[in-house]
Amino acid sequence: MTAPLPDGFRVEPDPDAKQLTETLWFGGTPARVLRLTEAGRKAWRTLETSPVGSPATGALARRFTDAGLAHPVPPPPEGPPDVTIVVPVHDRAAELARCLGALDGRHPVLVVDDASADPAAIAAVAAGHGAKLVRRATNGGPAAARNTALDHVTTELVAFLDSDCVPSPEWTDRLAAHFADPLLAAVAPRIHPLAPDSWAGRYTRAAGSLDLGDRQARVAPGTRVSYVPTAALVVRRSALETVTRGGAVFDSAMRVGEDVDLVWRLHDAGLRVRYDPSVRVGHEEPTTWRGLLSRRFRYGTSAAPLARRHPGAMAPLVLHPWPAVTVAGLLARAPLVAAAGFAGAVLSMRKTLRAGDILTTGVSRAMGTAVHQTWLGTGRYTTQFAAPALAALLAFGGRHRLAAASLLLGPPLAGWYTRRPGLDPLRYSAAAVADDIAYGAGVWAGCLTHHTAVPLRPRFAWRPLRIDRKERR
Incomplete structure (x- = not known):
């Protein structure tokens, strides 16, 4: 059993964590639903206003901070550190x-x-x-x-x-x-x-x-x-x-x-x-650009040796099946496939939530966000590892040019909108694309040197949401 968070620590809920009901919390990475018992609810009410001061509050604080639903706030130190x-x-x-x-x-x-x-x-x-x-x-x-x-x-x-x-x-x-x-x-x-x-x-x-x-x-x-x-x-x-x-x-x-x-x-x-x-x-x-991009290339070369040492930790893209089908349908201009994928995503999530006795309100919106994130992730992955194919589609792809352009420009434009840097969208997007290509080239170089393709392989995550079904005290 994991040791509790020590006395004196406070906990601060993560901005993305949501208390769905008195007994259910949602959030963390990977996303999960945490269910509290009556003892857990009592411990959380204490943690909302006071630091850890008992085994029960310490155990719950550890559970929340390990899950990413909250973050520990340490007590003031007693003296200068050694x-x-x-x-x-x-x-x-x-x-x-x-x-x-x-x-x-x-x-x-x-x-x-x-x-x-x-x-x-x-x-x-x-x-x-x-x-x-x-x-x-x-x-x-x-x-x-x-x-x-x-x-x-x-x-x-x-x-x-x-x-x-x-x-x-x-x-x-x-x-x-x-x-x-x-x-x-x-x-x-x-x-x-x-x-x-x-x-x-x-x-x-x-x-x-x-x-x-x-x-x-x-x-x-x-x-x-x-x-x-x-x-x-x-x-x-x-x-x-x-x-x-x-x-x-x-x-x-x-x-x-x-x-x-x-x-x-x-x-x-x-x-x-x-x-x-x-x-x-x-x-x-x-x-300089030369210095910036050469450093990104060097960082990319580390992916292959890291994959040799930690194969389970390396995934350049994590795909959930139904959102991935939806994005594939949209990119291929196959509306029926995209609609079927989105319906599958919504129905699958609702089934998962109902099995855990969780309300299904807002599932369609959440799946829309999942599709959006899958599209952005696919765009970055394609730019990093298949830039020549994207360039060929842009030049000769005919009806697929729009899809290629969305994969290439969607992620940097989304990043520009989120960060609002001191650059116009064109220069920011050009820089982001060059950044991704340099990093991807480094990954390819490392894979060739170390004879592995692990850093290039997307991973499918078959469970859309982790639900804690056990009673926690």
Whole structure:
């Protein structure tokens, strides 16, 4: 049985969570319905106004936060955290100086020089900011540098921080408060892109690949926030020891994606990882299109090695059968197929809800949203992995040109409407399409290198909704 959330924690309902009735809650990722017993309802009424203070409220708080229906709010810490800040660096003396200068000086700092070409410059910056320096003789990449750092750390908490980051004051202290939960292994802040006021810069500020949004979340594969980067991450050292492989925490064979691999191993070990966007850390972004797209290509190459290590966690597109049939019918201009698919989606969901004694009000609207999301997801998937086929349809597809255009332009235009960036729709859409193509090209390159097609395969989710049928206390 999972340990309850400790006394002193409060819970904050997720904005998308809905209390359907006095006994039923809907929300989370993946979407589910949670049913409360009388004891559960009593515990929730307590949690609405008070922190966890009993085994019953602690168990319910854990259940809600694990499901994504609510998020934990830690109690005020009793004192400063026992944390060491680790900064790996390679040939970035100026960026390192800016990074160390932004720290508040309250915690020890360890700089790992990953065989920089000018070690004296790195050493001077570290000494000037009172940081301890460890130098590697050969360049091994971020994973190897962090592994080296862990051999020199004795504190219970470790804060990894990339040298091109600019942290906010007391960022470690605010994140460290979450470790009052003994099951928490790691917590990440929001990465705020630092980019120039150019076309590429404004696009990056609106849709940076490391910026995971303004909503807190439990981090787990298949959820809204499936990973967090180690550009800025606070971890529990004892938790890292539970997922050590071959004497190392990070997989040094991975130059990209090693942070995703670590987060998923922590999840597989039954530990918790959280994303707290109330804490922000700036991260320097590429200043040119060439730099931006080449980085996206590199990120894409990590999909194949991650699939080798976590095949069940990799799915570029998750399709629910009936909405997928509806979208296929619409794209093929087959209205009868689309109508049959939508009817199947509505009837299937109503059957599922009735089996759980849940009202079916609003099912048609919910299925309309599911069809919309399936269309957007299919568009991004096709742009990333089948851009030449889309281009051919646009040029020679005849009656299928409109369908191809909707797949290509639908997702970026929806993103522009949602984010309202400082770019017009045309430039934003062009940037988003180029971004997706660059990432997809990296995925293809990685698949060819590692001889796997797992990162290219969509997955069908046959259960439209998870309903908790057991009585929970």
